[in-house]
Amino acid sequence: TGRVTYDPGFANTASTTSAVTFIDGDEGVLRYRGYSIEELTEKSTFVEVSYLLIYGELPTQEQLDAFDQRLRRHTIVHEDLRRFFQAFPYDAHPMPMVASAINAMSTFYQDNLSVFDDDQIDLSTVRMLAKMPTIAALAHRKVVGLPVVHPDNSLNLVENFLRVNFGFPSEPYEVDPLVAKAMDQLFILHADHEQNCSTSTVRLVGSSQANIFQSISAGINALAGPLHGGANSAVLDMLEEIAASDDGPQKFMDRVKNKEEGVRLMGFGHRVYKNYDPRAAIIKQTAHDIIDKLGGNDEMLDLAMSLEEIALADDYFVERRLYPNVDFYTGLIYKAMGFPTNMFTVLFAVGRLPGWIAQWREMIKDPETRIGRPRQIYTGESARSYTPMNER
Ligand code: CMC
Secondary structure (H helix, E strand, O other): OOOOOOOHHHOOOOOOOOOOEEEEOOOOEEEEOOEEHHHHHHHOOHHHHHHHHHHOOOOOHHHHHHHHHHHHHOOOOOHHHHHHHHHOOOOOOHHHHHHHHHHHHHHHOHHHOOOOOHHHHHHHHHHHHHHHHHHHHHHHHHHHOOOOOOOOOOOOHHHHHHHHHHOOOOOOOOOOHHHHHHHHHHHHHHOOOOOOHHHHHHHHHHOOOOOHHHHHHHHHHHHOOOOOOOHHHHHHHHHHHHHHOOOHHHHHHHHHHOOOOOOOOOOEOOOOOOOOOHHHHHHHHHHHHHHHHHOOOHHHHHHHHHHHHHHHOOHHHHHOOOOEOOHHHHHHHHHHHOOOHHHHHHHHHHHHHHHHHHHHHHHHHOOOOOOOOOOOOOOOOOOOOOOOHHHO
16 A cells, blocks of 8 residues: 555545536636536526536537426426425424435336436436425425425426425416526536535445435535535524624634634635635625615625625635635525525535536446545554453
């Protein structure tokens, strides 16, 4: 094992080649299949971006319509899967509920789990993309104690997502175009981010030839942590904590800089982006638009902006090149839309799903894929003999 390289957190290890997503962390560039995130959020839709990520090229109108129709046909979940949500505790967190439901899809589609059959992989792709919004909303309705709203397949994926979260059973849902557009853009901005923790998890689990549902369920669990997708709800908890205390933002920042255990400026910093996170720039604007339109949360937005202002002028953050990341402003938008705080990371998962699928598919097709199996530097005891109980 003399040649093993020690690289904690894999900060300098490329685990794969990939043609899906490009990031230049110094320049703040993010592209899916070569298209910039700025252009895609302006001109494309989440369904089209999902197609682009998964199949590698923008669809023709005909291809997009066929894909969209397929997604609309698969939105409903099996009644037995729906009943899962009745069995979870009344105050269960939605992330493990969603991860469990995606994992459980392996049990509902047992005849279509081959990792070598392209048609089966494609069917799983469509099933997962179409049912994820329904599953996320089942978790949401459970959390808030409201009755289930079934999908209406005359709506597109994002409109339907708003319906199943906020609509009323057996009533048509009136889509607010501004909210639908913001939701669509947020999903696009979350859709892929190359080899982050959850995506690497999906690939690692998948490299054992575990099926796509099992692999992505593992990714959802990785996303749940507060250093990853969980940061979006942690930001809101942090803002609420600061607002409720008499300390004010500066005192909180002192605690961050003193590195009090467990105190970080959530929504700040990134492994790869060292100038700014291009997603955060777009999202900050959306936060203003949505909060202007829907009202509420003004104070929280002001508080977030003052934290950002303090940080950008403070040596601690400047030296470490810490800037707002994708999670800093999203929570304020989700809150204004009416989502409870513990749903925020589920929204990240809905957005990230096409990326996980694209990366899993690339992994399974790559002739260079081997089972993921990192090495270690052993630091334990050298060989010793067993001590009998009466001599310990
Ligand atoms: N607040 C205060 N200090 C920080 C922060 C922060 N948010 N982020 C990094 N630092 C400090 C860290 O203490 C370290 O200082 P020192 O050099 O004195 O030890 C230095 O900056 C480098 O940090 P690191 O933890 O070694 O950096 P990393 O690349 O391992 O971690 C990160 C990246 C995103 C996990 C981290 O910046 C962090 O914990 N941020 C807060 C959580 C967060 O917002 N996560 C969302 C990430 S973006 C999208 C996503 O994945 O959801």
